[in-house]
Amino acid sequence: MTATLKDTTAIVGIGQTPFARQLDPPEKTLACQAILAALDDAGIAPSEVDAFASYTMEETDEVEVAKAVGAGDVTFFSRIGYGGGGSCATVAHLAAAITTGQATVGVAWRSRKRGSGPRPWRDTRAQLPTPAQWTRPYGLLRPVDEIAMLARRYMHEYGATRDHFFNVALACRNRAAQNPAAIMHGRPLTREAYMSARWISEPLCLFDNCLETDGALACVVVAAERARDLRQRPVYVHSAAQGLPSQHHGMVNYWTDDPLAGPSWTAARQLWKAADFGPSDVHVAQIYDAFTTLIPLSLEGYGFCGRGEGAAFTEDGALELGGRLPLNTGGGGLSEAYVHGFNLINEGVRQLRGTSTAQVPGAATCLVTAGEGVPTSALLLRS
Amino acid sequence: MSPMMRGTTDNGLLLPVPDADGEPFWTYAARGELRIQSCADCGGLRFPPRPCCPRCQSFATEWRLMSGRGHIWSYVRPHPPLLPGYAEQAPYNVVLVQLADAPGIRLVGNPVSAPDAALDSVDPALLRVGAPVRAVFAEIAPGVTVPRWLLERP
Numbered sequence: 001m002t003a004t005l006k007d008t009t010a011i012v013g014i015g016q017t018p019f020a021r022q023l024d025p026p027e028k029t030l031a032c033q034a035i036l037a038a039l040d041d042a043g044i045a046p047s048e049v050d051a052f053a054s055y056t057m058e059e060t061d062e063v064e065v066a067k068a069v070g071a072g073d074v075t076f077f078s079r080i081g082y083g084g085g086g087s088c089a090t091v092a093h094l095a096a097a098i099t100t101g102q103a104t105v106g107v108a109w110r111s112r113k114r115g116s117g118p119r120p121w122r123d124t125r126a127q128l129p130t131p132a133q134w135t136r137p138y139g140l141l142r143p144v145d146e147i148a149m150l151a152r153r154y155m156h157e158y159g160a161t162r163d164h165f166f167n168v169a170l171a172c173r174n175r176a177a178q179n180p181a182a183i184m185h186g187r188p189l190t191r192e193a194y195m196s197a198r199w200i201s202e203p204l205c206l207f208d209n210c211l212e213t214d215g216a217l218a219c220v221v222v223a224a225e226r227a228r229d230l231r232q233r234p235v236y237v238h239s240a241a242q243g244l245p246s247q248h249h250g251m252v253n254y255w256t257d258d259p260l261a262g263p264s265w266t267a268a269r270q271l272w273k274a275a276d277f278g279p280s281d282v283h284v285a286q287i288y289d290a291f292t293t294l295i296p297l298s299l300e301g302y303g304f305c306g307r308g309e310g311a312a313f314t315e316d317g318a319l320e321l322g323g324r325l326p327l328n329t330g331g332g333g334l335s336e337a338y339v340h341g342f343n344l345i346n347e348g349v350r351q352l353r354g355t356s357t358a359q360v361p362g363a364a365t366c367l368v369t370a371g372e373g374v375p376t377s378a379l380l381l382r383s
Numbered sequence: 384m385s386p387m388m389r390g391t392t393d394n395g396l397l398l399p400v401p402d403a404d405g406e407p408f409w410t411y412a413a414r415g416e417l418r419i420q421s422c423a424d425c426g427g428l429r430f431p432p433r434p435c436c437p438r439c440q441s442f443a444t445e446w447r448l449m450s451g452r453g454h455i456w457s458y459v460r461p462h463p464p465l466l467p468g469y470a471e472q473a474p475y476n477v478v479l480v481q482l483a484d485a486p487g488i489r490l491v492g493n494p495v496s497a498p499d500a501a502l503d504s505v506d507p508a509l510l511r512v513g514a515p516v517r518a519v520f521a522e523i524a525p526g527v528t529v530p531r532w533l534l535e536r537p
Contacts, residue, residue, distance in 0.1 A: 131431060133400050133401055133405055134399075134430075134431055134491060136397050137396060137397045137398060137399045138491050138492050138493050138502075138529070139396075139461055139472075139475055139493065139502055140459070140461075140491055141461065141466060141469060142461070142465075145459055145461050145477065148459040148461075149459050152457045152458060152459060153456060153457035153479075156512040198462065199460070199474065200461075200462060201459050201461045202459060202461075202462070202474070203459075247437065249431070252491070254456075254479055254491070255430050255431065255488065256487075
């Protein structure tokens with residue numbers, strides 16, 4: 001029999017700090033706060049933790065975190081690259097380590113001061129990693145400029161409009177309105193405000209972009225057997241995948257035959273192959289939304305609709321509560337917090353526990369994805 | 384400090400930082416030639432440049448001269464906040480040009496009204512997907528030349 005990760009592990013604890021444009025504590029402190037909150041939620045002592053996973057872009061390393069929170073001997077640690085593409089892979093690496101007996105209690109975390117911290121693209125001296133020689137001299141400076149190029153082509157090729165991107169922004173903002181932890185809680189969005197907002201990189205405006213956020217999150221992964229004896233309802237890791245397509249180039253995926261079919265497509269094939277159910281059985285989705293454009297592209301990649309149909313999928317309230325696929329029910333990166341997508345994992349867990357502030361009644365399956373447009377990862381969670 | 388050491392032009396635009404694979408592109412550009420790396424064995428074109436051919440794994444490379452003709456595959460118009468040198472010219476135009484000689488190879492660049500004109504020198508209403516363009520060259524700092532793009536029928 002082939003080894004499988006299917007339902008062998010579960011997320012049993014989640015924790016987070018407040019989210020804000022500016023928080024006083026340093027990233028290391030925020031990381032420790034989130035990790036201890038997640039362990040407390042699980043009812044597991046820090047001394048039992050023997051595995052860690054985070055992003056390569058995480059500033060605080062596992063040595064610092066382990067000694068600060070009082071972890072035991074650590075026998076597995078892992079870092080995943082490509083910024084927001086790494087979020088779901090942190091949980092996947094822990095699940096693999098625990099399933100293969102390399103560890104027993106894993107913590108995944110992300111701590112980030114992006115709201116008050118530096119923005120890499122502003123530094124001309126540290127500018128221009130090698131691939132950027134082909135883009136930045138011409139003024140394609142920020143991630144939004146790179147994605148806007150794909151957005152314009154997507155609009156041209158498939159008839160997507162700004163109203164479709166607005167549908168995405170609105171669904172996330174409406175869910176943030178229900179979530180007191182969200183930065184945009186209590187700040188409704190209107191179509192008029194969206195259409196008259198200032199441009200950031202045409203055709204993308206202010207509300208097509210995620211929030212600059214300070215904050216940290218963490219979750220705890222253990223074997224399914226152990227999970228059944230803990231205080232929270234287990235949320236099982238049903239399937240997991242990473243995706244780096246052939247001839248992919250990162251955010252500027254302009255040189256492949258098909259730039260509009262990104263890493264989602266590669267991750268999705270592996271994700272569904274290892275699962276007992278398909279896209280039509282997903283009750284709620286947490287899809288990486290650094291930019292609104294990524295949602296229609298991801299809806300196509302993960303098989304919720306056909307090629308070119310992602311924009312039309314957002315019509316008629318499909319992404320709202322009660323719609324075909326309720327989306328980013330905590331508010332997502334667009335309206336809850338942008339912490340490289342880790343908030344999407346914790347919100348997926350809340351949905352399957354039945355404790356979301358925008359609960360989908362009876363939700364038993366959830367897709368969580370990491371950044372589309374970069375080497376990515378995804379999880380299928382089930383209760 | 385010279386523009387090269389600073390990493391920017393006198394008006395604050397970033398200079399390309401070539402790596403070993405990309406260096407020939409910039410050397411040819413300084414001569415006013417648009418050349419794309421190709422495999423000396425199977426003939427396949429590839430961009431961005433890299434050490435070996437993803438199709439046949441050969442390390443034998445040559446640089447093939449392009450006609451400089453192409454069409455706009457997509458375009459964007461960045462607005463501030465931006466680096467100061469770019470903010471001064473914002474909003475400006477950036478295009479992705481698909482080369483006529485090599486479909487699938489697309490170059491990021493700026494559409495301009497003349498080789499040395501500003502990044503905002505073309506009326507954005509003239510830009511559309513599919514519009515034909517041709518390459519021209521602008522020396523943006525001593526010894527550093529970049530391709531730019533003129534609309535064929537502005």
